[in-house]
Amino acid sequence: MLAVTIMIHGKVQGVNFRYHIKELAYSLGVDGWVRNRIDGSVEALIQGENTLVLKLIDWCQKGPSEAVVDSIDYSYSTVDPDLSGFKVRPTC
Numbered sequence: 471m472l473a474v475t476i477m478i479h480g481k482v483q484g485v486n487f488r489y490h491i492k493e494l495a496y497s498l499g500v501d502g503w504v505r506n507r508i509d510g511s512v513e514a515l516i517q518g519e520n521t522l523v524l525k526l527i528d529w530c531q532k533g534p535s536e537a538v539v540d541s542i543d544y545s546y547s548t549v550d551p552d553l554s555g556f557k558v559r560p561t562c
Contacts, residue, residue: 473502473517473547478530480540482512488558490534491526495556498522505559513562517553 478487488504491514495502500518507513514530516523533539 472520472523473549475547476544478512481538485536501553503557506561
């Protein structure tokens, strides 16, 4: 089990990035959340089987067709056994 927090920078807001990441997370069966940040980035916590988390992170490096991803920062997080599903959180 792997948990990773990622920050996605570039043209990543206003391009349905959160919707697409939520749909892919759901299809992969990973848990977590995603939200826009006031600085224009997108932040996500992704938790699940290692290969599935890495697959979602790989997708985030490109994003939806309208997005332009400049960079991704990530850090390992503590696995939360109570985390279930994948949600879109409010902007912070």
